[in-house]
Amino acid sequence: MPAWADDDITPPKVMLLSPGSINLSDGGFDYNTTDLSIGTLQLQRFHLPRVTAPGRLDADSPFFGTHMDNNFDIYVVATQKAKTQWTPQHTAPTVHIGATAMGEWYFTGTGNGNLAAQSGDAEQANLALSSGVYIYTDHDGTVYTFNSGVAAAGVLHGNLTKRIGSIQFANGLIRTFSYNGSGQLKEVADSSGYAIIFDYADTSQRVAVACGFNTSQTFVTPSSTCTGATLKVTYGYTGALLTSITDVVGKVTTLQYSLNNITCVLPPGYTTCKFDNSGYYSNPYTSTQVLGDGAVWTYSISAYEPLRDCRRPILLSHAAMAAPFNVS
Numbered sequence: 001m002p003a004w005a006d007d008d009i010t011p012p013k014v015m016l017l018s019p020g021s022i023n024l025s026d027g028g029f030d031y032n033t034t035d036l037s038i039g040t041l042q043l044q045r046f047h048l049p050r051v052t053a054p055g056r057l058d059a060d061s062p063f064f065g066t067h068m069d070n071n072f073d074i075y076v077v078a079t080q081k082a083k084t085q086w087t088p089q090h091t092a093p094t095v096h097i098g099a100t101a102m103g104e105w106y107f108t109g110t111g112n113g114n115l116a117a118q119s120g121d122a123e124q125a126n127l128a129l130s131s132g133v134y135i136y137t138d139h140d141g142t143v144y145t146f147n148s149g150v151a152a153a154g155v156l157h158g159n160l161t162k163r164i165g166s167i168q169f170a171n172g173l174i175r176t177f178s179y180n181g182s183g184q185l186k187e188v189a190d191s192s193g194y195a196i197i198f199d200y201a202d203t204s205q206r207v208a209v210a211c212g213f214n215t216s217q218t219f220v221t222p223s224s225t226c227t228g229a230t231l232k233v234t235y236g237y238t239g240a241l242l243t244s245i246t247d248v249v250g251k252v253t254t255l256q257y258s259l260n261n262i263t264c265v266l267p268p269g270y271t272t273c274k275f276d277n278s279g280y281y282s283n284p285y286t287s288t289q290v291l292g293d294g295a296v297w298t299y300s301i302s303a304y305e306p307l308r309d310c311r312r313p314i315l316l317s318h319a320a321m322a323a324p325f326n327v328s
Contacts, residue, residue: 032047150183174190212231274291
């Protein structure tokens with residue numbers, strides 16, 4: 001058993017979703033879908049709303065537009081904490097894996113070796129610094145090594161912020177991540193023989209095409225493109241918002257927005273919204289959502305509170321909190 005393990009295990013973070021994909025811990029619309037799957041690799045994309053959860057952080061320089069992130073967005077972000085009467089000035093790194101914050105740690109100076117846990121979920125894992133390289137090991141024994149040469153763009157303290165370089169799973173599978181000159185993800189490759197390549201449309205650095213390859217049949221590198229790929233997903237944008245997704249068989253899903261939050265999801269073949277959130281963001285405390293079958297769901301939240309939801313580390317001194325939420 002690892003040295004950081006403890007018999008008193010912090011419970012895992014679990015998102016309880018309504019049939020309309022409303023996160024009942026914070027009221028956010030958690031639209032989550034798998035765009036591409038090949039072998040051991042899956043590209044999952046999700047929406048991160050903010051109107052109903054004012055404190056939720058955006059993804060850092062999102063690959064898929066405003067409030068739209070994916071499961072391969074893995075990074076450490078370190079913030080500088082000022083000296084207080086209880087603590088010295090220190091650095092607090094947080095590990096982000098896709099939509100979830102895995103914990104917060106603590107070090108002073110340059111830091112080296114295993115870092116001290118500063119959140120409950122950090123106690124069931126380990127974060128170490130070795131010559132400036134962050135190494136995160138989860139409770140299953142999966143080891144995440146972060147790339148010391150690629151900063152996570154769009155966040156504070158970029159010199160202390162790093163993107164994932166490789167993951168070694170407990171079963172021996174190794175997944176590597178390669179980036180372009182702008183620090184955006186270009187290739188995810190598995191030692192099992194599969195890869196996903198990302199093409200970017202323009203200087204906005206938003207993903208235009210994602211494609212999958214069996215590398216035993218097609219040789220690819222981080223400089224490869226999706227030109228000629230048969231297994232691919234294409235993305236269209238209106239401004240900074242993702243508004244259309246063309247899947248691997250050529251069918252199109254469209255998204256509509258208000259205040260940068262999704263108000264309508266129209267999958268292929270739908271003439272009315274599968275999720276109609278047009279009434280959801282109109283009232284911060286009582287909102288309605290209409291599903292594709294005509295069912296109307298009403299959500300009522302008593303007040304905005306500083307939510308500690310699945311996106312954030314659980315503090316050592318707090319249990320997970322949520323404002324009282326009623327659903328009908």
